[in-house]
Amino acid sequence: MAKTEGRADYSFDEFNIVLAGRFDGLSKQLKKIARFILDNPVDTALDTAAEIANRLEVQPSSLIRFAQALDFEGFSEIQKIFRANLVQQLPGYSANYSDRIQKLKEGASEGAEGAHPILNVFMEANRDALTSLQSEVSVARLDEAINTIKAAKNIYILGQRRSFPVASYLYYMMRNLDIRAFLLDGVGGNLSEQARLIGDGDVLVVATFPNYADEVIGVAQQARDAGAKVIAMTDKLVSPIVKLSDTYFLTDKVTVSGFRTVTGTMCLAQALAIGLGLDSNQISRT
């Protein structure tokens, strides 16, 4: 890695500047290549040199020549630049929040934004979590969940460890909306005893995230066996809770320094509670 790396790790912008400067001096074919590359940044980033050459009706070696004409060692280096650029353009691209914090730790801190750098990272992470919520929660699912809860005889809420704040918040909101809900808080190690209450026609709203506490999964299974519906909030499809659930929501994939955001799930909980409260009583929407 400490060798002559051509002009590796140039930024995308720098690449463009260099290219613009030399464009006129390029041969006809090389100009053609340059245009294609600029017009198809995604393909340039992802395809193999051979494929690109093929689409251009040009030999792969010409791509290499092109790269070398710009003082790169090979075409691969150009691809690296384009890939990096691609990743940056990803929505809610979060450049590994943990890495960023790590960097902050190493000193290079300049609070350009006016707020504390650590706070900034979390603000971004939480905002991203909210943004992705938009695409991840479908209207139908949410309505489905609301109707399931509305139709239930009893409502139970469960979340442990990381998910406990969410569960307790949902419980708090429901109670304030005069919705009769029960929080399975597991106080005194009585979780499974509490869970034994769950019966036919009830609903269990459960939040669980890696590493998916066994006792939580157990309770969900128990609820299901007892004939209750299960509404799950978790992070991904392979979560063990998904297959135990009637309706599930995926949120808060985002983590910072090993800590998952809770914002998405919180927001979802708010929407659930208010959605429930809306027709059952007065609540004036803002």
Place this chain on the structure above:
Amino acid sequence: MAKTEGRADYSFDEFNIVLAGRFDGLSKQLKKIARFILDNPVDTALDTAAEIANRLEVQPSSLIRFAQALDFEGFSEIQKIFRANLVQQLPGYSANYSDRIQKLKEGASEGAEGAHPILNVFMEANRDALTSLQSEVSVARLDEAINTIKAAKNIYILGQRRSFPVASYLYYMMRNLDIRAFLLDGVGGNLSEQARLIGDGDVLVVATFPNYADEVIGVAQQARDAGAKVIAMTDKLVSPIVKLSDTYFLTDKVTVSGFRTVTGTMCLAQALAIGLGLDSNQISRT
């Protein structure tokens, strides 16, 4: 190219479903790989198998085995799926309307924004709460709070009702960072008994919002009298907790349908915890 192509050109969603179905049957290491892949879709798409294996501390061959356990021919096929998914996520990626229409059919009846209207309202509210946090929390204050906590003999955390989720989350994070903190949860009506632990040189981190529960204010007063420092999270300057505190933060002024957001306070709690954890140890946790 017309050979048996495994299950090439599966969609990302299909991949997730297949994986979800087989996840339980996978070996320990294969599960580890599955989790990594799902948690790092970008790296999975772009890095070489060797690099991914390296980061996982696993042999490349295990990645192949993983792919084959899912009936793919090799790891490359999985990467193809992830790459395709990556491209789709690109902003302004307009192609594939059919996919979107498909999703709309499956998911929503109308959904102009793609999300449920209620959810949208909360998403905006939470985003606003985060945004205002930026201007409300000064770097100096946050550092001051972090230093106060760092210097404390014992750390106590308090929040009731609406603020309880925040308190329990802060507690959860600190404990996971090996920071010795105590949550005053008031279980069994023992709040004031719990609070009697607070003594000279300790710190109390307290969150309270209208209508500022008396017992919470009482505990804060008690803590102060006992010689402890008080760090407060509340909504406005006239909050009764402000004058009892050594350091205070104002967040979550926003309310929707009578419910105050918690996002700002949550975010602040995250920043506090990580800020504390940063120099005390090695951030890296699940």
Place this chain on the structure above:
DNA sequence: GCGCATCAGGAATATATATTCCGGTGGGGA
């Protein structure tokens, strides 16, 4: 119109990367 310089094509080669295969290991059942 001739010769030189530049350029592109394509096969040959080098390199990177994925995949296979085998032997050792550890955990679970008899």
Place this chain on the structure above:
DNA sequence: TCCCCACCGGAATATATATTCCTGATGCGC
């Protein structure tokens, strides 16, 4: 406790891919 089987690590191999190099072609100046 022993044996068997599933699993993993690692070297060996196969494959894909990038890069080089040589050759022939093309255009331009003289």
